[in-house]
Amino acid sequence: MTRLVCPFCGARELGEFEFRKTLPEPGGTPFAQVYERIERPALSVEHWQHVEGCRGWLLVHRNPSTGDVLGTELLGGGPL
Amino acid sequence: MNVPARRGSRLGATTVRFTFDGREYRGQAGDTAASALLANGVRLFGRSIKYRRPRGLFAAGPEEPCALLSVGAAGDVIPNVPAPQLALRDGLVCWSQNRWPTLALDLAALLQAGAGLLGAGFYYKTFMWPSWRSYEPMIRNLAGLGRAPRACELPPVSTEHLCCDVLVAGAGPAGLAAGLAAARAGARVVLCEREPVCGGELDFEGGTIGALAAADWVRTTLAELAARGARVLTDTAVVGGSGGLVIAHAEPGGVAGANAIYRIRPREFVIATGAVERPIAFADNDRPGVMLLGAAERFLARYGAHAGRELVLFANHDRAYAAAARLRAGGMRVRAIIDCRTEAEFGASGTAVSLRDQFRRDGTECLPGHALLAAEGGRGVRAAVIAPLAAADARRTIACDTILVSGGWTPLLHASLHEGGAPRYAPELGAFVAGAEPDWRRSAGAANGALELNNALADGWAAGARAARRAGASGDAGVAPAGRGDDAPRLVPFCRSPARRVDERRQFVDLQNDVTVADLRSALTEGFQDIEHVKRYTTLGVGTEQGRTSGVLGAAIVAELRGVTPAAVGTSRLRQPYQPVTMRSLAGDRVGAALRPARRTPLHDWHLAHGGVLEPMGLWLRPRYYRASGADAHAAAIAEALRVRTTGGILDGSTLGKIEVAGADAAAFLDRMYLTRASTIRTGRSRYMVNLREDGMVLDDGLVLRLAPERYLATTGSGHATHVLSHFEHYRDTEWSGRAITLTDVTEAWAVIVVAGPQSRAGLGQVLGAGWQQALARIAHMEFVAGDFAGAGLTVLRASFSGELAFELHCRPSLAVPLWQALVDVGLPPYGLEALDILRVEKGYLVGSELNGETTPMDLHLGLASLGNACVGHELLDRPAFHEPARRCLIGIRASDGCAKFLAGAQLVTADAQTRPCGYVTSSVYSPTLGEWIGLALVARRTAIEGTVLTACDPLRGGNTTVRLVPPVHVDPDGLRMRA
Numbered sequence A: 001m002t003r004l005v006c007p008f009c010g011a012r013e014l015g016e017f018e019f020r021k022t023l024p025e026p027g028g029t030p031f032a033q034v035y036e037r038i039e040r041p042a043l044s045v046e047h048w049q050h051v052e053g054c055r056g057w058l059l060v061h062r063n064p065s066t067g068d069v070l071g072t073e074l075l076g077g078g079p080l
Numbered sequence B: 001m002n003v004p005a006r007r008g009s010r011l012g013a014t015t016v017r018f019t020f021d022g023r024e025y026r027g028q029a030g031d032t033a034a035s036a037l038l039a040n041g042v043r044l045f046g047r048s049i050k051y052r053r054p055r056g057l058f059a060a061g062p063e064e065p066c067a068l069l070s071v072g073a074a075g076d077v078i079p080n081v082p083a084p085q086l087a088l089r090d091g092l093v094c095w096s097q098n099r100w101p102t103l104a105l106d107l108a109a110l111l112q113a114g115a116g117l118l119g120a121g122f123y124y125k126t127f128m129w130p131s132w133r134s135y136e137p138m139i140r141n142l143a144g145l146g147r148a149p150r151a152c153e154l155p156p157v158s159t160e161h162l163c164c165d166v167l168v169a170g171a172g173p174a175g176l177a178a179g180l181a182a183a184r185a186g187a188r189v190v191l192c193e194r195e196p197v198c199g200g201e202l203d204f205e206g207g208t209i210g211a212l213a214a215a216d217w218v219r220t221t222l223a224e225l226a227a228r229g230a231r232v233l234t235d236t237a238v239v240g241g242s243g244g245l246v247i248a249h250a251e252p253g254g255v256a257g258a259n260a261i262y263r264i265r266p267r268e269f270v271i272a273t274g275a276v277e278r279p280i281a282f283a284d285n286d287r288p289g290v291m292l293l294g295a296a297e298r299f300l301a302r303y304g305a306h307a308g309r310e311l312v313l314f315a316n317h318d319r320a321y322a323a324a325a326r327l328r329a330g331g332m333r334v335r336a337i338i339d340c341r342t343e344a345e346f347g348a349s350g351t352a353v354s355l356r357d358q359f360r361r362d363g364t365e366c367l368p369g370h371a372l373l374a375a376e377g378g379r380g381v382r383a384a385v386i387a388p389l390a391a392a393d394a395r396r397t398i399a400c401d402t403i404l405v406s407g408g409w410t411p412l413l414h415a416s417l418h419e420g421g422a423p424r425y426a427p428e429l430g431a432f433v434a435g436a437e438p439d440w441r442r443s444a445g446a447a448n449g450a451l452e453l454n455n456a457l458a459d460g461w462a463a464g465a466r467a468a469r470r471a472g473a474s475g476d477a478g479v480a481p482a483g484r485g486d487d488a489p490r491l492v493p494f495c496r497s498p499a500r501r502v503d504e505r506r507q508f509v510d511l512q513n514d515v516t517v518a519d520l521r522s523a524l525t526e527g528f529q530d531i532e533h534v535k536r537y538t539t540l541g542v543g544t545e546q547g548r549t550s551g552v553l554g555a556a557i558v559a560e561l562r563g564v565t566p567a568a569v570g571t572s573r574l575r576q577p578y579q580p581v582t583m584r585s586l587a588g589d590r591v592g593a594a595l596r597p598a599r600r601t602p603l604h605d606w607h608l609a610h611g612g613v614l615e616p617m618g619l620w621l622r623p624r625y626y627r628a629s630g631a632d633a634h635a636a637a638i639a640e641a642l643r644v645r646t647t648g649g650i651l652d653g654s655t656l657g658k659i660e661v662a663g664a665d666a667a668a669f670l671d672r673m674y675l676t677r678a679s680t681i682r683t684g685r686s687r688y689m690v691n692l693r694e695d696g697m698v699l700d701d702g703l704v705l706r707l708a709p710e711r712y713l714a715t716t717g718s719g720h721a722t723h724v725l726s727h728f729e730h731y732r733d734t735e736w737s738g739r740a741i742t743l744t745d746v747t748e749a750w751a752v753i754v755v756a757g758p759q760s761r762a763g764l765g766q767v768l769g770a771g772w773q774q775a776l777a778r779i780a781h782m783e784f785v786a787g788d789f790a791g792a793g794l795t796v797l798r799a800s801f802s803g804e805l806a807f808e809l810h811c812r813p814s815l816a817v818p819l820w821q822a823l824v825d826v827g828l829p830p831y832g833l834e835a836l837d838i839l840r841v842e843k844g845y846l847v848g849s850e851l852n853g854e855t856t857p858m859d860l861h862l863g864l865a866s867l868g869n870a871c872v873g874h875e876l877l878d879r880p881a882f883h884e885p886a887r888r889c890l891i892g893i894r895a896s897d898g899c900a901k902f903l904a905g906a907q908l909v910t911a912d913a914q915t916r917p918c919g920y921v922t923s924s925v926y927s928p929t930l931g932e933w934i935g936l937a938l939v940a941r942r943t944a945i946e947g948t949v950l951t952a953c954d955p956l957r958g959g960n961t962t963v964r965l966v967p968p969v970h971v972d973p974d975g976l977r978m979r980a
């Protein structure tokens, strides 16, 4: 099972995290923001939450073709 | 029958009794079902899945395609256990599969014999009229591997998590060398070996390693590994994994007796899983008595079991001669060695030359440049048909009872490739090896194409030393020991014997799925050129053996038929698990009560003690009804609901989700989260609010209480708190990042008791005492008062989900039971969820099935309030489809005939035309107040006119009921009772 590196908790198994969404291209109509996902085989930018850990939200850069995680960073202020 | 004790490296002396197909046999300790049955002269092990052809033992490992057994007594059976994988134990009961009524006489086989052999695609093409569905039950009954168990008590499974520097899969010479090198360098090593014994094939191939005999080297290596703290797990196969996690499974039936799943996270992974022998296809190569050459060697050396008495060997490499010599030394007669290499390819040097001379002197026919064309015999081989390759018509037969075939070795790439990746064709092997692998993983030894002992040792050693170094171990691994074993095979790739077209239907490629050369040819003719398409069309390699014996063979034959190289064909994707693993094992200890946590309210024990019948709702357990209320669930619910309407009752609402939202930006934040504005709620008041998803659909509903100017309590549906909290946190941490908003799940901090009914105020006053009288008298609908009771905080909110005068008490969990009991004592009996549903539907409140992720606020008549509030999701509410006449919206329904019943899920159609449904029933209850079945439904806007008569169609449960559309609020539409 792939691991994501939570900036607070360290490397944890994917099962502790929950996927929220793939980020759309910036701009565009509200409809486009929700529905018009552009498939990018080499890079997907996603929101994940460490639900079974610190509940922090992560910005995850991932290569969907290989499953490689290219990087994770914290969104917002993180857990208080 | 007195059988003399056999001698083999894995055998003990003790006799073990077992039964196969109801007949008792004897084996010895250490035997497998395969070896014991073979030694007992059993040749027929099962029938094939499609043609019901008799099948015997073909291999000596998990790659066994034919001899799959069901283990256990009727009903409690583990199906599809390869006989060579089934460790014998006293009292073992096992059965052959795919036969009826008996193995020897199978009626389906007779049917098939009448119809002739059915090629790939036959079922799809033949059983088309009137439809596939009319034939499916009969065909399904005849098809399939084994039978699924109805009940199954398997040994308990433990799940163990391991971390190590270097994980080595396979403890043959390469794996042991890798483990030893890594351990000497100072790495923490875990070694998994799927066999009960380490050493791979050294136990029958012999040879020397360093200064030691091979068997002694294995012993000293294991001792050194143990001394260096390495963990060696035998009977444990690496079966799969992903993303750096490796899953290994210890067999429940294994010699170790354990049933365990290991979740291993290594820094480095050396794959030394070896290679599996592959056959050569010839006509009727599936007959019992046709076996892989290496399997015969294993059965002899390990279990003293003879594959047969009179052998004919068919191979394309030098190793066949060494193997033949060992089989002959074991007491079997080698009648002929058919070598498809020409005399020139055979060469003039090496051990094979002298062995062949020896065989010829002893009367064994050694025929280079020949092929074995066919096996003769029905339920067992009686002869081999051979011919020179240069003159295939000059065929003759050699009498024998066993044909041993070997077409080379296929490196086992499962652990490398089940996550993807392209294999590379190695022409010298006639097989594929792993292509580019990620840095942390490396194949070594035979799995990497190093078939000679010395090469395998060197390759394994290098891989182990590299892995240790990369994992950070700094010690010196030293150099690999030199090995001397069997010669290089000097193989010339050869995949099938010459055959007339008609005989291709009897040249089996995948014995487990009855895929023949004719099937491959037909797939190509139909236009399926890619090996993945060929696989799907023919089912080549889809069974439990996962293409181990058939994959490379199939690819080579496809290459031959297409006139391209095997490299151009490639192999199909290898899938996990490597060998069958029971679902029970994968579940590990997460079964039954341990599957997921159960959430209990503070009143849980009270409910149980007072006849509460609990039901799961998400993780929560909540009372459906109380036994004392009625004879059954329906009667109890009706009695409880009626009681609330006439006098009063109390409900455990503790499962209500509660999120506290605090901070200077809390009001603005909640305005964005909810359809209606939270900022306009006055402190001390609450409002019924709805949140939307990003796409405009309703996510959840609940009351929002303003506790203080900068502090709110947002309630959610039971079990929705976690999800709604995540939704809030997402916005808090993305677009509201850096703002002062604190979100806290306080669901379990407050127990909730709902007090409802005309007498609720009086009863509550009695319990709370004089100090609360004024507050209770003054408190208006949707207002709340926070105060003190018995020294602890208590909030009393006047709100109603039943349509009656009602209060919600939010108290500390420790106060819940005394408060609850006091309310019961003043004549407010408990009611459960069934009664609550009745009360809610009577009032037209959303029950839950209306918030199904497909309804907008307009559909639920919550739309107007959204005007002017830019909440999440509101932008997408303008989509035209949401406002079309076909869009379904909420409406009430009632049965036209007073006593007719209809259920949620029934489809609604217009009475005049039996066209597509115009809606469906979302909730239905029997209303004791109205004395008839009522409900809520989602009905197309253009049809949703009060008074319209529709038919509720429910063919599977109750047939048709005539219903009429009514306003959603069935009882007290003006809300007079609630505001009393």
Ligand SMILES: [Zn+2]
Pocket: A006, A007, A008, A009, A010, A050, A053, A054, A055, A056
């Ligand atoms: Zn975390």
